[in-house]
Amino acid sequence: MKTTIGRRGFLAASGAAVAALGLPHIAKAQAKSLKIGVYGGYFKDSFDKHIFPEFTKASGIAVESIAEPTGAAWLVQLEQAARARQAPADVSMIAQTSMLKGMTVDLWAPLDLKKIPHAEAVLPHLVNKYPDGRIAGVGAVSWYITLVSNTKVFPAAPTSWAEMWDAKLKNQLGLLALVNNSFLLEVTAATFFGGTKVLDTDEGILKVMAKLAELKPNVKLWYRDEAQFEQALKAGEIPMGQYYHDVTSLAAGDGQPVRSTFPKEGGINDAGSWAVSKASTALDAAQVFIDYMSQPKIQALLSRKVGTSPTIPRKLTDLTDAEFAAVSSEIPPIIPRYDLYQAKEDWLAQKWTELIVG
Amino acid sequence: MSGLVLDGIAKSFGTVVALHELSLTIPQGKFVCLLGPSGCGKTTLLRLVAGLDLPSAGRIRLDGADITDLPAHRRDFGMVFQSLALFPHLSVGENIAYPLRIRGASKADQAAEVTRLLDLVRLPGIADRPVSRLSGGQRQRVAIARALALKPKLFLLDEPLSALDAKLREAMQIELKLLQERLGITTIVVTHDQREAMTMADLVVVMSAGRIQQAAPPVEVYCHPVNAFVADFIGTTNLLQGQVVAPGRLGLPAGEISVPGLPAGGATAISVRPENLRLHAEGGGENRVAACVTFIRDLGATVEMRLDAAGQELILVMPPADLPELRPGAGVFVELPAAACVVLSP
Amino acid sequence: MIRTAPRRLVDYAPIAWPALMLVLFFVLPFGLMLAVSFFRRVPGGFYQPDFVLANYARFLTAFFGNVLGFSLGLALLVAVIAVALAFPFTYLLSRMRRRQQVPWLVFLLAVLSLSEVIIGFSWSTLLSRTAGVTNLLVLIGLMDQPVSLSPGFGAVLTGMTYQAFPYAVLVLYPSLSRLDPTLTEAARTLGASPLRSFFTVVVPALRNAILATVIMVFVFALGSYLLPQLLGRPQQWTLSVLITDQAIYQSNMPFAAAMAVFLVLVSLALVVLSTLLGQKEGRT
Numbered sequence: 001m002k003t004t005i006g007r008r009g010f011l012a013a014s015g016a017a018v019a020a021l022g023l024p025h026i027a028k029a030q031a032k033s034l035k036i037g038v039y040g041g042y043f044k045d046s047f048d049k050h051i052f053p054e055f056t057k058a059s060g061i062a063v064e065s066i067a068e069p070t071g072a073a074w075l076v077q078l079e080q081a082a083r084a085r086q087a088p089a090d091v092s093m094i095a096q097t098s099m100l101k102g103m104t105v106d107l108w109a110p111l112d113l114k115k116i117p118h119a120e121a122v123l124p125h126l127v128n129k130y131p132d133g134r135i136a137g138v139g140a141v142s143w144y145i146t147l148v149s150n151t152k153v154f155p156a157a158p159t160s161w162a163e164m165w166d167a168k169l170k171n172q173l174g175l176l177a178l179v180n181n182s183f184l185l186e187v188t189a190a191t192f193f194g195g196t197k198v199l200d201t202d203e204g205i206l207k208v209m210a211k212l213a214e215l216k217p218n219v220k221l222w223y224r225d226e227a228q229f230e231q232a233l234k235a236g237e238i239p240m241g242q243y244y245h246d247v248t249s250l251a252a253g254d255g256q257p258v259r260s261t262f263p264k265e266g267g268i269n270d271a272g273s274w275a276v277s278k279a280s281t282a283l284d285a286a287q288v289f290i291d292y293m294s295q296p297k298i299q300a301l302l303s304r305k306v307g308t309s310p311t312i313p314r315k316l317t318d319l320t321d322a323e324f325a326a327v328s329s330e331i332p333p334i335i336p337r338y339d340l341y342q343a344k345e346d347w348l349a350q351k352w353t354e355l356i357v358g
Numbered sequence: 359m360s361g362l363v364l365d366g367i368a369k370s371f372g373t374v375v376a377l378h379e380l381s382l383t384i385p386q387g388k389f390v391c392l393l394g395p396s397g398c399g400k401t402t403l404l405r406l407v408a409g410l411d412l413p414s415a416g417r418i419r420l421d422g423a424d425i426t427d428l429p430a431h432r433r434d435f436g437m438v439f440q441s442l443a444l445f446p447h448l449s450v451g452e453n454i455a456y457p458l459r460i461r462g463a464s465k466a467d468q469a470a471e472v473t474r475l476l477d478l479v480r481l482p483g484i485a486d487r488p489v490s491r492l493s494g495g496q497r498q499r500v501a502i503a504r505a506l507a508l509k510p511k512l513f514l515l516d517e518p519l520s521a522l523d524a525k526l527r528e529a530m531q532i533e534l535k536l537l538q539e540r541l542g543i544t545t546i547v548v549t550h551d552q553r554e555a556m557t558m559a560d561l562v563v564v565m566s567a568g569r570i571q572q573a574a575p576p577v578e579v580y581c582h583p584v585n586a587f588v589a590d591f592i593g594t595t596n597l598l599q600g601q602v603v604a605p606g607r608l609g610l611p612a613g614e615i616s617v618p619g620l621p622a623g624g625a626t627a628i629s630v631r632p633e634n635l636r637l638h639a640e641g642g643g644e645n646r647v648a649a650c651v652t653f654i655r656d657l658g659a660t661v662e663m664r665l666d667a668a669g670q671e672l673i674l675v676m677p678p679a680d681l682p683e684l685r686p687g688a689g690v691f692v693e694l695p696a697a698a699c700v701v702l703s704p
Numbered sequence: 705m706i707r708t709a710p711r712r713l714v715d716y717a718p719i720a721w722p723a724l725m726l727v728l729f730f731v732l733p734f735g736l737m738l739a740v741s742f743f744r745r746v747p748g749g750f751y752q753p754d755f756v757l758a759n760y761a762r763f764l765t766a767f768f769g770n771v772l773g774f775s776l777g778l779a780l781l782v783a784v785i786a787v788a789l790a791f792p793f794t795y796l797l798s799r800m801r802r803r804q805q806v807p808w809l810v811f812l813l814a815v816l817s818l819s820e821v822i823i824g825f826s827w828s829t830l831l832s833r834t835a836g837v838t839n840l841l842v843l844i845g846l847m848d849q850p851v852s853l854s855p856g857f858g859a860v861l862t863g864m865t866y867q868a869f870p871y872a873v874l875v876l877y878p879s880l881s882r883l884d885p886t887l888t889e890a891a892r893t894l895g896a897s898p899l900r901s902f903f904t905v906v907v908p909a910l911r912n913a914i915l916a917t918v919i920m921v922f923v924f925a926l927g928s929y930l931l932p933q934l935l936g937r938p939q940q941w942t943l944s945v946l947i948t949d950q951a952i953y954q955s956n957m958p959f960a961a962a963m964a965v966f967l968v969l970v971s972l973a974l975v976v977l978s979t980l981l982g983q984k985e986g987r988t
Contacts, residue, residue: 072955
């Protein structure tokens, strides 16, 4: 019974896409269930509530959602399981640096874009490619880290990342503590060195770090725990810093004295991608899922319900100005140099730690 | 006056009265035993004297000075605890030198004093030993030496010998008494052992239920107990209930006897020590009552005989040589000499 | 001395369970960590079984030397302060009536059950300028304006001492409640004031318990990684914080393992050393 309803729902919902995919594929996919890894906590809860039931209804593919641990732990688990030809999840939401790491060991099954027609609209920097051009992942969700401030302490909104260097802000900033989650090298490069190209060489990176070192007296808290900074920002204890645009917008909407500003240099655009473990036997169903997620109306739904920025151009979605502004901006973003965190990970981490601890 | 005066002392813990109001004078240089069963308040009284607890009422004076509110560490009394309370982290010498060290005595003075005190308690040359490696008797002596290091005005001991075996305890009793006589120090010992009290004390203070029952020299306590509790607690005795039938005449179930110091009338109890009873084959003499032998046991040094005198049990002790040919069930006459009959207050 | 040496496997049965537990919960995890610390780091990826010393070599720099020194010093300071506060507290507690002790012990257990995160957040609020204790001082006129006391060294020290305090009390409690109360009374009759008797009798009589507690709290504090990052500036990040960063954020397990092995060995050496010193002192 369930299968029939699911199939009808899927047929009704997918429209033209179904025709392109062809019936044999659907017949194969619908018999399956899919294990999907999503960041535990907020993301998993939101997906379980707003996304997965609708997907099952539309595709007939049952979903078993799995909470991913933070950091690289999930990647390590996937990699070790893959060696044993096991897949703890068929398709997972993977951070960009982890995507690159997975590529070095061929962990991700190459995706067939023909079977993911909606992926064509996904912004180019959110499609992960192997060096030889094979597709390793497709953007799942994207979000912005912006310049946030307390409106009581700073009645006027800041306009540039450069304002963080102002000597008047001594001991007033809250910044993310790690080189590969704060993306402050990119921010500094974009603000003072005309873009992130300067980071191509070690000398360039050290120059950027020297500029960043000037910021240190202004930093009160280098945070790993997001809630700690959020609380301090709302209270005005730490009135300025970098934080997630969507969460800050939500707090401002709740009447908290905080604001999120896209500086003129752009907000930091970070993202998670859908990637399939090479040990998975459900590649086809996974591609059906990725295609489903890339649809404009699902991207719009994610923006409204989960607070993520669309992975496709705004004009394809039906988001209103206000809805779009709550999750994104038209200002060109600062795109993190994930390649650096892949190629020079240990060196960068060491220099970074010495920079802020020293 | 010189000596310790307890004036109207009382002590309560919450609603529990540990000591009812009592007064006691202990003259300088005397050896006093506080004697009584456990829970009678004797240790409480000692702790009040030591200053470890404060009395709920009353004053304590020493040589005329009021010391009631003086904290324990400024009283300069030597005290030996039941647990001995030797400091486990210090050697024998350091334990004994502790009060001197606290008062800032020089190392040389401390060493000299330790040597003197160890000689005094007849344990020379063990100053460097850890206290954990001492025998029970040695620990006892070290505790005494430590308490005496201050040349205290008052020497207090709480059941000091209770942890020792019977033989060692007797030896220590004598030694302690001799030591006290030599030093002439006013000493108060708490004990529940009446033999110990009789051995050492100049003054025995018999206590029961938070009150002093009798305070007197040992022989007087033994021979002239004031009440049934004292008579019964000190040694073995015959407690006999009777009716005063005429001036100086007490009616017992087995017959009338003469007893000096009887009240004018009414029910009265007397105490007669077993060794004072005399056995006779015939009646008719003064203070003789008929009795029936119920039990005889020969303890070697003495013979104890139990008799029934018209429902009252009598205990009689005599040297084995005096024991006549008797078997349980035999009828005899027992003499209760008038001089040995002590009238007890109710 | 064993009179008959165990001959058959069955003779070893009595120690089988503890041995199994020791292997399961200590030897195996530590062995794994030791093995990983010699594995080869694959840059930008994972690690491969190997035997390389690079992970240890990377650690042997002035930078990590400083961090290690700070971590050991901080843990020791926390241990000393926590025990210095806990010892008199526990002494007074153990002298209370049993009925009055129970609520205190329950309270301490409740503090123990608090997670490090909650403790960190509470202290960062308590030490903040906007909602912290200094507002009270301003209110009663002791300060002109509220100041922020966190993040900083004082905040880390306060938070970690707070967290260590109930451990210290509960470790000290058995020895202190077994302490013969007549020892202090004896000291008082021998002329020592209550304070003096506390320092000349109670403290030295329990010095082994104190040393053991300091060691336990020291080891406990050495593992703390949330409070230094919640309440501290980067200068107060301990080696445990850096180990966590390497393990979780940099996925550099071999280096994290090498640092952890080093930390375990150094603290083990310190513990052995202080125990030996304690014994030596105890004998004289």
